[in-house]
Every structure is written in structure tokens, then in C-alpha cells.
Amino acid sequence: MNNLSELHLDALAEVFSIGAGRAALSLSEIVGDEVRISVPFVQVINSKDINSTTLSLNSGRFGAVSQHFSGPFNAEAVLLFTEEQALKIVSDMMGSQMSLEELAEFEHEAMCELGNIILNACLSAMADILNFTLESSLPDYTVASADEILQRLKANSNQPYVMVLHIDLAIEKRHTAGNLVFLLSSASLDNLITHVDQFLGKIS
């Protein structure tokens, strides 16, 4: 297992909280109200050890926005909310009294936009602070069961590591929790650690 110290994880959590701050600013402009996004902690684990507890995946269906990032650090990033929470977020973003059926029509587009905002804010904060450039693909949204998501996360043998960001999101006093999962190859994780070390080297 690659060596991530507490200081590495602290640095990553700080980088992502800056990303979360940027995402909250963008989202607050969309919903016209205060948005709170925080990243309470970051975990890096072997994908074979990932389970429903790690991701707080209970029963039910989940909305997953995924996007590929490439650069010195290649990753597939997946933002996960329960479908029920996803619909509430969409409802907040659309800002109207739509029925659930009507909201479902916008779910795909609104969740892609939400994913795009959160993922790019986190990745751009990382790129700025750790000093590298990342390219991103277009976001894709799927709805799947917890089992399907776990199988997909474990199935990719080229990316044996997962970095999990636990995300708390509150729009208009409504609190939701989700996860942002990065699937990483061993080489990408090593590159990421090297960049964090370079960053920490400047201050220690």
C-alpha cells in the first residue's frame, strides 16, 4: 500500500475543502441561497476493501455522476448521492414547485451540472494548489443500486485504489450527504503523493 501519512490526508482534505468552497459559491449563485459544502474527511483505501459501509451505501438506488480526469494524475471520479437526495438537490437547483415526475425529467441534466460543478471545483483546486494541469471528460449520470455501484468500483483492476471524500451538502437548510470517489491506478496514486510531498516540502 502506498504511504499516505496523516499530513498527506490533511493536505488533501484542505485542498478539497477549498474545492468545496468554490463549488458552494457556484451552487449558491444557481439556487440564490447559501450552500454549505464540507469535506469532513478523506480516505484512501484498496478498492477490494471498499464496501457499503465505506460509502454509507444503504439499500435503494443511487445517482452517480462520473467524469474522467487526465494529467499527471489520471482518475475516474464518481459523485454519489441516493436517488432520493439527488431529486431533492435537483428540486433545489430548479427552484420551483415541480412534481417528482416533472423533476425526474431534469434529473439527468441537473445532476450532470451538479457533478460538473463539484468535480471540477475539487479538481481545479487540486490542480492549482498542487501545481499541475488536468483535462476532464464530459460528465455522465447513471442511476444504479448499491451492489451495482460497488461491483463497478471493485471491477476495475487497473485502478486498484480509491480515494473517498465524504461530502456534506446543505442547500436552503436541507442537509444531504454524499461521497466523491476517485478511482486511481497505483501509478496515479504515486504521482499524487509525489505532488503532495512537493507541496508539503515547501512549508515544512
Place this chain on the structure above:
Amino acid sequence: MPVDSSIKKLLIVDDSKVSRMLIRTHVLAQYPEWIITEAVCGEDAIAHADSDLPDYCTMDINMPGIPGTDAAEQILSKHPSIKIVIFSANIQETQQNRARSLGTILVAKPVTEKSIALTLNYFADSK
């Protein structure tokens, strides 16, 4: 021995060790003689402000316990001479307004030479 008035006391409040290290490093690069203390949450910051009476304080918002803005309000009500900069990634209008209403400013993270310069300028201007 007379106290050198150019030596200032700075309290850094942030739950992230990396952020505290960054702020400390940048500030000491410019003012190596400053005395720096650190607090990891709002409650801790209030206790430090009472015991150390710093000249300046940088305050994060999102921390375990009370928000940094609430801690800043409590500190300023007891020690209005302390100059506080809200130093946070939470850069929404509501937080900018809150900082203004406390008579302070909000400087956006990340901690860089630029954001530290804004902070130090604010401290210097509000002597």
C-alpha cells in the same frame, strides 16, 4: 526590558494542520520575529484570545464546533482591539457580508503569497 512594538502576536485558527503550517511559514518569512500561536477550533481560539491577547488573528470558518465567524464575533466583543481576518474557502456572499458586519474582511483560501499579502496589508492598515 521595553517591549518592541514591532513584534506582534498572531493567533492562527484553522482545523487543518497544513493550513496552519502554510500561514505560519508565509508570515514568518516576512516577520520572523512575530510570536505565533495556533488554535484548532473556535472554542480553542476564544480561550487563546483571552489568555494570549494577540494583536492579530486569522480565522477559518468551517471547523468542528462553532463556526469561525461566531468565534470571531465573541472574541471581538471581548477584545475589540484584536484585528481578525476571516481566512476561508467558504467565499459566498453571506459569509462576505458576515465578515463585513463584524468589521473585518474575508480573504479567500488557498493560502498563497497573494492571500497572505492581503491579510498582512489589512493588519498593517488597521493599526
